[in-house]
Amino acid sequence: MNLGHQTLPYGVFSTAADPRPRVGVAYGDRVVDLPATVAALDPSLAEFVAGPSLDTLLAAGRDVWNRLRTSLAGWLTDGAAVVLVDDVTMHLPFTVADYVDFYASEQHATNLGRMFRPDQEPLTPNWKHLPIGYHGRAGTVVLSGTEIVRPSGQRRVSGGIEYGPSQRLDIEAELGFVVGTPSRLGAPVPLDAFEEHVFGVCLVNDWSARDIQAWEYVPLGPFLGKSFATSISPWVVPLAAFDHARVSPPVRTSPLQPYLDDEKTPAWGLDIRFEIRLNGHVLSRPAFGGMYWTGAQMLAHLTANGASLRTGDLYASGTVSGDECGSLIELSWNGQNPIALPDGGTRTFLTDGDEVVISAVAPGADGAVIHLGEVTGRIGSRP
Numbered sequence: 100m101n102l103g104h105q106t107l108p109y110g111v112f113s114t115a116a117d118p119r120p121r122v123g124v125a126y127g128d129r130v131v132d133l134p135a136t137v138a139a140l141d142p143s144l145a146e147f148v149a150g151p152s153l154d155t156l157l158a159a160g161r162d163v164w165n166r167l168r169t170s171l172a173g174w175l176t177d178g179a180a181v182v183l184v185d186d187v188t189m190h191l192p193f194t195v196a197d198y199v200d201f202y203a204s205e206q207h208a209t210n211l212g213r214m215f216r217p218d219q220e221p222l223t224p225n226w227k228h229l230p231i232g233y234h235g236r237a238g239t240v241v242l243s244g245t246e247i248v249r250p251s252g253q254r255r256v257s258g259g260i261e262y263g264p265s266q267r268l269d270i271e272a273e274l275g276f277v278v279g280t281p282s283r284l285g286a287p288v289p290l291d292a293f294e295e296h297v298f299g300v301c302l303v304n305d306w307s308a309r310d311i312q313a314w315e316y317v318p319l320g321p322f323l324g325k326s327f328a329t330s331i332s333p334w335v336v337p338l339a340a341f342d343h344a345r346v347s348p349p350v351r352t353s354p355l356q357p358y359l360d361d362e363k364t365p366a367w368g369l370d371i372r373f374e375i376r377l378n379g380h381v382l383s384r385p386a387f388g389g390m391y392w393t394g395a396q397m398l399a400h401l402t403a404n405g406a407s408l409r410t411g412d413l414y415a416s417g418t419v420s421g422d423e424c425g426s427l428i429e430l431s432w433n434g435q436n437p438i439a440l441p442d443g444g445t446r447t448f449l450t451d452g453d454e455v456v457i458s459a460v461a462p463g464a465d466g467a468v469i470h471l472g473e474v475t476g477r478i479g480s481r482p
């Protein structure tokens with residue numbers, strides 16, 4: 100996997116020669132061993148990259164994040180004595196504190212509204228007034244590559260209610276925002292403090308059992324249909340990598356409360372293009388740039404009641420659907436239009452043994468590409 104030379108994303112790796120998990124930065128198809136490099140080149144930064152995860156770096160705050168990234172870029176261009184390794188094993192990059200999942204794509208919300216609530220307006224009356232979300236399960240956020248066990252649960256069938264393995268296992272391609280700097284209980288985080296708190300982003304696959312979800316979600320929202328596993332990419336890309344990928348979010352069609360009104364703050368729409376592959380075949384390439392709510396608005400809303408942030412909080416954007424769709428339930432229109440695969444097979448939802456790979460790229464400086472890497476997962480056999 101080659102993440103280019105401008106992305107400089109952070110992750111946690113080990114090697115056969117040195118099995119201790121430690122902090123690294125991807126550079127092309129190799130990894131900078133940060134503890135070894137920083138100890139030699141700038142000992143004043145060493146404490147922030149010394150641990151077995153990104154936790155200390157996340158908590159260190161924006162000044163340290165900027166200093167480290169600037170130093171690294173300089174060392175790599177100047178040919179300083181950077182320690183590069185390959186053949187790495189990746190680990191979960193940070194301790195996930197709280198996990199929140201939003202619903203920020205108007206197209207996705209409209210499509211799901213049509214399928215789940217065909218007798219109602221597709222967008223609920225609150226949708227354009229606040230970024231809808233729910234609190235998920237941090238303990239089941241897993242590293243890319245972890246096998247996904249098909250969940251069992253309750254679902255409604257023609258004769259009544261049944262418990263058993265999900266028949267409608269789906270994916271959701273999302274962008275995850277990783278919080279570094281915590282906030283105080285009682286103090287909402289305003290839109291313009293987004294960059295002080297959010298360290299960077301990763302890719303998220305919010306595996307979803309649609310049959311379990313459809314039966315359980317009224318009236319409190321998603322629960323067991325989504326809490327069995329959420330996969331994240333091993334590389335966390337700092338916000339600073341997206342300086343050339345910022346775009347204006349879509350025109351707001353309802354007036355916003357002041358804490359969400361981003362007319363006067365810098366826009367944090369992001370021109371990120373996703374790609375979803377099933378068993379090697381490209382299913383879709385949804386664009387993140389059209390998401391109605393930005394990462395800054397989601398953060399402002401998440402804390403609008405004074406809820407505090409912790410280092411390691413992860414909040415996901417919700418399924419990225421726009422010109423193309425980020426879930427199988429949309430691509431197969433609730434299972435009614437099977438998706439044709441080049442091997443002659445078809446899919447509505449996932450079959451045991453299927454492997455899903457979600458990757459993404461964004462524009463960098465001077466025509467370069469910012470690579471977000473990938474989040475993968477294979478569906479294991481039923482328990």
Ligand SMILES: O=C(O)/C=C/C(=O)CC(=O)CC(=O)O
Pocket residue numbers: 200201202203204207208211212215271273305307316321325416417418
């Ligand atoms: O419309 C609904 O009832 C639920 C939709 C979802 O699947 C929620 C979700 O995970 C949000 C998202 O990924 O966009």
Ligand SMILES: [Ca+2]
Pocket residue numbers: 200201271273305417418
């Ligand atoms: Ca989701």
Ligand SMILES: [Mg+2]
Pocket residue numbers: 235236305306325326327328329
């Ligand atoms: Mg989940």
